[in-house]
Each structure stands twice: as C-alpha cells, then as structure tokens.
Amino acid sequence: MAPADYKVKFKELKSRVGIDDVAYSLGYRLDRKAGVGRYIELVLGEGRDKRDTIIVSNRRDKASQTFFRRDGSKGDVVSFIRENLSSFNVIGLTEWQKIAKVMAQFANMPEPDYDRDRDYVRSASAPQVFDPSRYRVKELDAANIPRLFAQRGLSADTVKALAPFISLVSDRRNENFNGYNIGFPYTEAGSDKTVGYEIRGVSGYKSKAAGTNSSTAAWVADLSHGNNGLVRHVFFCESAFDAMAFFQLNRPRLGEDIALVSLGGTFSDRQVLGVMERFPNARAYDCFDNDLAGRINGLRLMALVEEIPLKITKTPEGLMVEAKGKSFPVSPDRSAYTQFEPHISVRYRMGQWQPPKDFKDWNDCLLGKRSSIKILPTKHDRDDNLAEQRASGLKI
Structure with missing residues (x-):
C-alpha cells in the first residue's frame, strides 16, 4: 500500500463518520426543542444528570461536520472521539491508532496500515504544543x-x-x-x-x-x-x-x-x-x-x-x-x-x-x-x- 493510498483511505474514513454517529453511540440524544436545521443540539443525560451538550453543524454532510459548546470548546469528529476515547474498547500503540480504529469501526472499513506508512502516521498525529x-x-x-x-x-x-x-x-x-x-x-x-x-x-x-x-x-x-x-x-x-x-x-x-x-x-x-x-x-x-x-x-x-x-x-x-x-x-x-x-x-x-x-x-x-x-x-x-x-x- 502506497502512502498516498493511506492518506485517501483516512480521508475516506472521515467522510463516512459523523460526529452525530459517534454521539448517538455514546448516549447523546437529539434535543428537538432547540430546532433541527443546519445545526442540531445533542444532549448527554437529562435533568440534573445532564452532563454535556454539543451543537453540531452540517448534519447532512458528515465530511464537513464540526461541533462546538457554549463554553467555546469546539472540534471535528477526530477531536470528539479523542475526548471520549476511554468509552471505546480499542487497543493501539498510540492515541492516533486508537482514534483511527474507532473511525474504521463506524465506517465499517479496514483499519489503516500503520506499519507501512509510519511517516504519515507520525506527521498526522503530531501533537499541538502546549502554550x-x-x-x-x-x-x-x-x-x-x-x-x-x-x-x-x-x-x-x-x-x-x-x-x-x-x-x-x-x-x-x-x-x-x-x-x-x-x-x-x-x-x-x-x-x-x-x-x-x-x-x-x-x-x-x-x-x-x-x-x-x-x-x-x-x-x-x-x-x-x-x-x-x-x-x-x-x-x-x-x-x-x-x-x-x-x-x-x-x-x-x-x-x-x-x-x-x-x-x-x-x-x-x-x-x-x-x-x-x-x-x-x-x-x-x-x-x-x-x-x-x-x-x-x-x-x-x-x-x-x-x-x-x-x-x-x-x-x-x-x-x-x-x-x-x-x-x-x-x-x-x-x-x-x-x-x-x-x-x-x-x-x-x-x-x-x-x-x-x-x-x-x-x-x-x-x-x-x-x-x-x-x-x-x-x-x-x-x-x-x-x-x-x-x-x-x-x-x-
């Protein structure tokens, strides 16, 4: 498998997995009172046990979906999976591999070939620097x-x-x-x-x-x-x-x-x-x-x-x-x-x-x-x- 194939495959994973797919699997529910349009509001828990609320954009286009919270935090499907990685029973050498495995499961696709494209994995998973x-x-x-x-x-x-x-x-x-x-x-x-x-x-x-x-x-x-x-x-x-x-x-x-x-x-x-x-x-x-x-x-x-x-x-x-x-x-x-x-x-x-x-x-x-x-x-x-x-x- 060539490095270019791996890149395309990972992008294809992202295009097939929506934030809403992941959220529903974690127990989030759609809050219809907040409206159902370009943005949807997903809530985890109810009443006093309400633990999280995310607003998801582009609900019909999984590849373009992003989320944000009213406290200012935001991200894409990768960052949302990362936040909740402990909820998925996956094993990998790095956090990046675990996230990719979760996405592959949701997309019903094979996992990326990590061993044959290590340079790409390293560059793709390079962490932000804490400021x-x-x-x-x-x-x-x-x-x-x-x-x-x-x-x-x-x-x-x-x-x-x-x-x-x-x-x-x-x-x-x-x-x-x-x-x-x-x-x-x-x-x-x-x-x-x-x-x-x-x-x-x-x-x-x-x-x-x-x-x-x-x-x-x-x-x-x-x-x-x-x-x-x-x-x-x-x-x-x-x-x-x-x-x-x-x-x-x-x-x-x-x-x-x-x-x-x-x-x-x-x-x-x-x-x-x-x-x-x-x-x-x-x-x-x-x-x-x-x-x-x-x-x-x-x-x-x-x-x-x-x-x-x-x-x-x-x-x-x-x-x-x-x-x-x-x-x-x-x-x-x-x-x-x-x-x-x-x-x-x-x-x-x-x-x-x-x-x-x-x-x-x-x-x-x-x-x-x-x-x-x-x-x-x-x-x-x-x-x-x-x-x-x-x-x-x-x-x-």
Whole structure:
C-alpha cells in the first residue's frame, strides 16, 4: 500500500463518520426543542444528570461536520472521539491508532496500515504544543473552594490536602466564557514545568487544555513532600476526580508515602513509565474503573510495570489475553489481576485497589451512585484483595 493510498483511505474514513454517529453511540440524544436545521443540539443525560451538550453543524454532510459548546470548546469528529476515547474498547500503540480504529469501526472499513506508512502516521498525529501563555492561572484558594468539588462529594479537607496540585485556569481565547475552571496540571518526570491541564467545569464540562502533553506527562500529586524516594505506593486512576475520591475514602489507611496519579482516561506507555521513573521504590496500584475499559487499562498497567509483553483481544464474553506463550480469557465482571495471576507470575511491583464491585468508579462510590448492574465479588476476589493490601504494608 502506497502512502498516498493511506492518506485517501483516512480521508475516506472521515467522510463516512459523523460526529452525530459517534454521539448517538455514546448516549447523546437529539434535543428537538432547540430546532433541527443546519445545526442540531445533542444532549448527554437529562435533568440534573445532564452532563454535556454539543451543537453540531452540517448534519447532512458528515465530511464537513464540526461541533462546538457554549463554553467555546469546539472540534471535528477526530477531536470528539479523542475526548471520549476511554468509552471505546480499542487497543493501539498510540492515541492516533486508537482514534483511527474507532473511525474504521463506524465506517465499517479496514483499519489503516500503520506499519507501512509510519511517516504519515507520525506527521498526522503530531501533537499541538502546549502554550502556557494562553491560560490565566490562579492558585486554588482553600478559603474559597469552588462548589464543583462539593458537587462531586469531595470534602474541604480533601481539597485543602491536594490544593498544591490543583489550579484554577481560564482560556484567554474562549470568547464565550471568561471564568475559571478547575485545572489539574500535567508534568513530566524530572520537571515541575506544567505541560498541560486536565480541566473540569460546571454541568459536567471536561476537556484538556489545548496541546496538553498526554504522551509523557500526567497529573501527579506527590504527598511525600517532594521526597520521591520515599514514595512506596502510586495509585493510578482514570481521572483526577477519581483519584481525589479514592484518597478521601481511603485516607486513614494510606499514610504519606504515596502519590496519586490521573492518566486522563486512555493512556500511553510513556505516561506510566514516566511516573514510575519518578518513584523508583514504589509499587503501582490499579485503581481504574469497574468496566471493560478499566479492565483493559489494568492489564496494560500490569504489563508495563511487570515488563510482560501481552496482547489483548476483545471477545463477545470479555477479553482474551496472550502472554508468554499462554492464552486465557479475562471476564470484565472480575478483577483482571486475580484472573491473570494463576497463569502468569506477577512480582511485587503491581497491586490493585479498585472501587467496590457495585460502583463504576471511585467518584461514583463517594457519591453513593451504584451501577445499574451490581457485580458481586467472589470469595476469591475478597481474599485476594485482602492479601494484596496486607502484603503492600498498607494499614487495614
């Protein structure tokens, strides 16, 4: 396949996949009261649970579709898929490959041939450069905590404890919203320089600052007072709010030799490896969500930390894992760790501390928001989790 063929094929993918197609699959609904013309309004959730609203242009021409929000954020189908990449069960070496796989699935077309046109993939997926001058930044005032934290169940004590790792940010280029959102600064190993933000705002608004480095940087709250060598436990979560909820729910048992990490949903290998380079004496913990994407994230984390090459394939029943010449199924209803360990030896560097089985994530657990389908832990799961925490030296 020639490079030109690959380019045409990717453009053809974009011409066949609309933002509305992706949004409907994620549970968005058409708000007919807003009108149905050149623009349509798609809403995720209802009433008090309304989590997002996007306005889509050119509804009849998928190749030309773009979206925007009233807060000023906007993009095309690629950026919309990127925002929601953790909702799709795809696996790839890079974020770009995962996005292309999602588009191929919607278009019912073959995936692009990455190996035979690497130069094009690299140029097409070249990230924006984060421009710190674009954002006004303020320190979080512990005496004037944004209400959004309380709405997520987070206490003033929790916010104050983590305030050094949280900022308030405002996008100078956003003409529709000149207020401040909550920003969780991303940093790289060996540097305190901010290279992006995980951003959260009212009405379920979430995004990342333009050009945020999600390849080698992450939100890291080092509670060892900067002595990285003292950190013994690193807790990986899918979002900063999940990490804060985990901290609040388990704080009496954690001590101060810990670091909380948000990878912002899907993650790259270098994000995880960079975090572990900061804390060479620490053990990594899978605190990801209780869903299929969370199980995949947990397996990937384990593979990176334990240096075990593995292949993960989605099946109608869940996942099929291939590692060290062995192949075995992994059910999303049970801990991936307990299903993996009987087949492949896992050393001391990996542990898990996932949300209780009837909650999707740690923030839902804090809010008491149970999943629609309750997954009960088996006796094996309970025994293994108890043994894990005892072996880690954590207080229980």
